[in-house]
Amino acid sequence: MxxxxxxxxxxxxxxxxxxxxxxxxxxxxxxxxxxxxxxxxxxxxxxxxxxxxxxxxxxxxxxxxRGEIDAEGNPKFAGFNPGGFSGASRGGRPGAGAGAGGFSAEDILKEFMSGFGGQPRGGMGGRGPA
Structure with missing residues (x-):
């Protein structure tokens, strides 16, 4: 609207x-x-x-x-610049631009995904204490 x-x-x-x-x-x-x-x-x-x-x-x-909601009444994301992902370029790759706070979507995904498949959790591969 x-x-x-x-x-x-x-x-x-x-x-x-x-x-x-x-x-x-x-x-x-x-x-x-x-x-x-x-x-x-x-x-x-x-x-x-x-x-x-x-x-x-x-x-x-x-x-x-105050800019907290848009014209439809939907909340806006504080500090998020939707243009930051498409207009900027980092490392020679389009779309890898940094958004608010200097983080790109790629940075966030890498941080999130680093917990999966990296080091096994629980120590001995699922065996309980001896």
């Missing part, structure tokens, strides 16, 4: 009253019952409703404004 403020046509500083007023205008304009011959009206109505639902909830609006 697009930025909910853009969808409703209000500034980020808009009051609850301004947000509600903007939503009501769009809801009336794009309601499917008012536009039976316009197939795009349903999508515009749904987009306006989703934007209003996010901005009308004070907690969700605060989280969105």
């Amino acid at each position: 697009r930025d909910p403020y853009t969808v409703l046509g209000v500034p980020r500083s808009a009051s609850e009253k301004d947000i509600k007023s903007a939503y009501r205008k769009l809801a009336k304009k794009y309601h499917p019952d008012q536009n039976p011959d316009d197939p795009s009206a349903h999508g515009k109505f749904a987009e306006a409703t989703n934007a209003y639902d996010l901005l009308n909830d004070a907690d969700k609006r605060g989280q969105f404004d």
